[in-house]
Amino acid sequence: MSLIRRIDLRDAGAGSATTDYRAAVPRADFDIEAAVPAVHAICEEVRTRGLDAIVEFGEKFDGVRVDDIRVAPAAMQDALDRLEPDIRAGLEESIRRLRATCANELEQDAVTDLGPGARVTHRKVPVGRVGLYVPGGLAPLVSSVLMNVVPAQTAGVESIALASPPQKEFGGAVHPTILAACALLGVEEVYAVGGAQAIAMFAYGVGPCRRVDLVTGPGNIWVVTAKRILKGQVGIDSEAGPTEIAILADDTGNAAYVAADLISQAEHDPLAASVLVTTSERLAAEVEAELDQQVAATKHSERITTALGGKQSAIVLVRDLEQGLDVVNAYAAEHLEIHTEDAAAWAARVRNAGAIFVGPHAPVSLGDYCAGSNHVLPTAGCACHSSGLSVRAFTKSVHVVDYTAAALAEVAAHVVTLAEAEDLPGHGAAITVRSTR
Structure with a gap:
């Protein structure tokens, strides 16, 4: 029995028939509305009771009590001093590449003269203070430190605070690799606070943390729900849900590569979505065989098996690449890989995706760490109207009218x-x- 199901759409949308391809490729259940009452209660406790509530929720949800939630700068420097040289080198290269792409994203003021003495300037202004959230649940996402901090710094944000869950394994401290990355980037304000209580702390200004203007960064359903509840109080980047990958492939696709890339995202979370859209039954069969072999040999096989076997994951058969393009545009994946002949030409026709990875040598894992792109991206079909995190997310526009x-x-x-x-x-x-x- 295959680890992943098949969906056959080859007869769908033929002739004059119409098909809702977005509904044909389902996603995982991620019911924010169901979480609203519990998360609203957490946010209200933080608003009304302040630091005491944050400490209690940390003890309840993270299994460790942290009375002093602000991380001492010495602890961050110590984490950097202890960081393995090869990890530091990887972080430094990722930072270098990301800074380069972010620098090119900076927008200049646009000045329009409408007549003598009539001028309107479209000015880009950095947000004053931001709160950055870095997950630390199933995996300490040190790369998310970079993806949040570098564009904020490039935009010119003057005040940056960062929160990440306290780790029971490290006596209530933030994961040391995350602390090391903060030290490497010069971030001095870090809090050992996770979940909805971290977002509420940022939004209301609680304890040693002053209120922020904008909150960015991925998280679990508690974090996402808190961002939805509090977005009238504070700006947010997006409501990012479980990660997802879609791959558009024809019979030129390499089954080993495709299977490895599907696994790479399934590794994140049991709710992660891995979707292959292909014209080739042969490739579909070869990918199924590769999944059997590769999943059995990988570390987080139980988590990956659950994700691949969930309703959110599938191999989708299409009659041709034109239909495949329609399917992936309707699905609007967070990450979309193109494994086809003339991949760049097909990638140029994609309208809806958080990020597009062209050809066999641009896997999503590259974008997660060292491509120079940002991995904080819209999920759950939101790529049809939203963009990933960038320098623009940390700036706002002001019209200056001078007559x-x-x-x-x-x-x-x-x-x-x-x-x-x-x-x-x-x-x-x-x-x-x-x-x-």
């Missing part, structure tokens, strides 16, 4: 007319007073 008296006079009659059309005479009076006083 002289002559420039105002040139357009004054139009403003007064439009104000009267909306029955807002005070708006018009604010124009005419400038020509009579």
Whole structure:
């Protein structure tokens, strides 16, 4: 019996028939609304009881009591001093590549002169203070430190706070590799706080942590739900759910590569989605055989088997690559790999994906760590309207309007007319007073 099911869409959407491909490739159950009551209660406790509530929730959910939630700078430096040289080298190279791509994302002010003395400037301004969340549950995601911090620093954010769950294994400290990455990047404000209580701490400003303007970073359903509840109180990047990979492949695809890439994302979480969309029954069969071999030999085989066997994972058969393109655009995956002949041409036609990986030598794992791209990406189909984390997420736009008296006079009659059309005479009076006083 195969570890992963098949869905046959080859007859779907043929002729004049229409098919909802997004519904045809289901996702894992990730019911934020069901978690709202419990998470709302946590956020209210943090808002009303402050630090005491944070400490109690840490003891309850993380299994360790941490009374002093702020990490001492010396602890971060010590973690960096103890970091294995090869891990440090990997982090430094990832930072170097990410800084380069982030620098190219910086937007310049756009100045438009609409006439003599009439100027509008579209100014990009960095957010003042951000709270960055780094998960530490099934795996300490040190790479997420980089993916959050580097674009924030490149954008010019002046105040950065970071939170990650306390680790029972390390006596309530944040995972040492995460602390080392913070020290490497010069982040000095770090909190041993996880889950919904961390998001509430950022949003309300609790204990030693001042309120932030924006919260970014991935997390479990508790974190995601807290971001939804508190996004009126604080800005958020997205509501990122379980990770997912889709692969579009024809009969040129390498089954060993495809299987390894499906496994790489299934390794994250039992709810992770691994989807292969292919025109080739032969490739489908070879991938199934590779999955059997590779999963048996990997460390987290139980977690991976659960993810591959879930309803959110499948091998989807399509009649041709045109239909396959329709399927992956409808699915709007967090990560999309293209394993086809002329992969770049097919990738150029993809409209909906958090990130696109072109050809056999650009696996998602590369993007997770060292491609120079960001791995904090929209999930659950949100790539049809949302983007991944970037420098732009840490900036906001401000229009600066600069008109002289002559420039105002040139357009004054139009403003007064439009104000009267909306029955807002005070708006018009604010124009005419400038020509009579």
